[in-house]
Amino acid sequence: xxxxxxxxxxxxxxxxQPVKMAMDIVVAIGxxxxxxxxxxIKTAHIAGLSLKSHGIAGMEWVEDIxxxxxxxxxxxxxxxxxxDRSRDLKMPPDWSTNQLRIEKAYECxxxxxxxxxxxxxxxxxxxxxxxxxxxxxxxxxFTNSVLGARDNREGGPTAMASGLxxxxxxxxxxxxxxxxxxxLYKVTADLRDIADYGGLGTYVGKRVGTKxxxxxxxxxxxxxxLVYLGAALASSGGVAMFHVAGVTPEAPTxxxxxxxxxxDTIVITNREIEEGKQQLTSARDNKVDYVALGCPHYSLxxxxxxxxxxxxxxxxxxxxxxxxxxxxxxxxxxxxxxVRAIEESGxxxxxxxxxxxxxxxxxxxxxxxxxxxxxxxxxxxxxGFGVWFGEAKRCVDxxxxxxxx
Amino acid sequence: xxxxxxxxxxxxxxxxxxxxxxxQPIGFNFGVDLTDGRILEHGHELxxxxxxxxxxxxxxxxxxxxxxxxxxxxxxxxxxxxAMINLTTETIIAVGAIMGGIPVVDSLEQNPLEVIKTxxxxxxxAVNGTVEVESK
Numbered sequence: 001x002x003x004x005x006x007x008x009x010x011x012x013x014x015x016x017q018p019v020k021m022a023m024d025i026v027v028a029i030g031x032x033x034x035x036x037x038x039x040x041i042k043t044a045h046i047a048g049l050s051l052k053s054h055g056i057a058g059m060e061w062v063e064d065i066x067x068x069x070x071x072x073x074x075x076x077x078x079x080x081x082x083x084d085r086s087r088d089l090k091m092p093p094d095w096s097t098n099q100l101r102i103e104k105a106y107e108c109x110x111x112x113x114x115x116x117x118x119x120x121x122x123x124x125x126x127x128x129x130x131x132x133x134x135x136x137x138x139x140x141x142f143t144n145s146v147l148g149a150r151d152n153r154e155g156g157p158t159a160m161a162s163g164l165x166x167x168x169x170x171x172x173x174x175x176x177x178x179x180x181x182x183x184l185y186k187v188t189a190d191l192r193d194i195a196d197y198g199g200l201g202t203y204v205g206k207r208v209g210t211k212x213x214x215x216x217x218x219x220x221x222x223x224x225x226l227v228y229l230g231a232a233l234a235s236s237g238g239v240a241m242f243h244v245a246g247v248t249p250e251a252p253t254x255x256x257x258x259x260x261x262x263x264d265t266i267v268i269t270n271r272e273i274e275e276g277k278q279q280l281t282s283a284r285d286n287k288v289d290y291v292a293l294g295c296p297h298y299s300l301x302x303x304x305x306x307x308x309x310x311x312x313x314x315x316x317x318x319x320x321x322x323x324x325x326x327x328x329x330x331x332x333x334x335x336x337x338x339v340r341a342i343e344e345s346g347x348x349x350x351x352x353x354x355x356x357x358x359x360x361x362x363x364x365x366x367x368x369x370x371x372x373x374x375x376x377x378x379x380x381x382x383x384g385f386g387v388w389f390g391e392a393k394r395c396v397d398x399x400x401x402x403x404x405x
Numbered sequence: 406x407x408x409x410x411x412x413x414x415x416x417x418x419x420x421x422x423x424x425x426x427x428x429q430p431i432g433f434n435f436g437v438d439l440t441d442g443r444i445l446e447h448g449h450e451l452x453x454x455x456x457x458x459x460x461x462x463x464x465x466x467x468x469x470x471x472x473x474x475x476x477x478x479x480x481x482x483x484x485x486x487x488a489m490i491n492l493t494t495e496t497i498i499a500v501g502a503i504m505g506g507i508p509v510v511d512s513l514e515q516n517p518l519e520v521i522k523t524x525x526x527x528x529x530x531a532v533n534g535t536v537e538v539e540s541k
Contacts, residue, residue: 048471
């Protein structure tokens, strides 16, 4: 791999040990994937901050790096974590202490403690064609597909290494030729709710693996629908990018998405959407004791919708309901009265936190209802919950009655 | 009878042991129990089977990008595989394996999912990029 004189000096340790360590990671990945050179990145986003992912081993690893004086050299945001820093949700004390130590170590490196999986809702919006080094599978797929920025599926440590060096290897989705579609999914199904997009993403993600799916027949989707589609694709599969013909910027038409590449066509009817939704259902007991929405973090308009759904209702005393978002959206929603409207029902609007990265199982819940394909996919493994999956309205009904119908 | 297949070293090192062949992608974050290496994903072909101390052969990673730290933790807790063989290793697994010292090889000259069977004895040389397979 060709390195510039400055990059060679960084690799030799002239910019200090932390930069050398980070450069070692970036160069090793570049060598493995046959990158011809490194390229500058505009921003980085570090994920995997949950204590569940880092563990004590990972916590000590990142604290050592922070103590060695590592500082990021491009704007670097941090992903959602396992605690809400604004209120006491009765998490075990060890859990909260260690989780905050991880967050703090990254903040010491100069990262922004944004604690969100949707930094693009907070104003960190990569431009079309711009190379970035973001982790968080749902954010990788959103920035590539919807914004047209260029990003590989970075792991937490490679995103950090890119934040510290300002570089990433030139490979994968940074290269034009690797951004063409692979398979056409012709959608004839009715997509009425973001739960339908979760079903679609789960069905296709399982089958498409790490390839690039192209969708046709989806018109005027909301931004949130694309966020939830991408999150489901990236959970059940290893998808880093999709195209929606006539919607996403690199696919004005189906043919433009494939750019001459030969492709198979698969038709998606309501039956396939239902199959995807069924795969997300793992609960047997109709009694629900935990309802959680906001994975990825809820947007302002999703909170507004929820405030309307909960208007005049009370959550069952046997149910806890959490709605996850970040500090910026929560502040806006509070100013507009949505937070009060939601919390008057007994539900709680959390910040920083999400269910799968957090530890709500410590509070004894058994059965979750959610409208998030990503949360439904991970909660059995991460939290040990049985899961009911369906639209927000159905989740609200479950929260009010204590039963999934 | 044994055969030797050439591949690309991803995470350098050497290990040998019993093969566990999985035809589905594996998501490590939230997908593997750190204490005993059991796969936790609902509906996965390896659900409740352990990858601990195996030579784990699977197509590629998927899912959450926090997986690097989980691969590292599995190595530190000694609950992880002895080595991994992929069709194509993605960055998330590659960097976790390098941090944790788990040897990884990918891009073999023959499809490891077809050539290797669960229970075969496999020697992974992830310095020179060779995989030796002894059928059980």
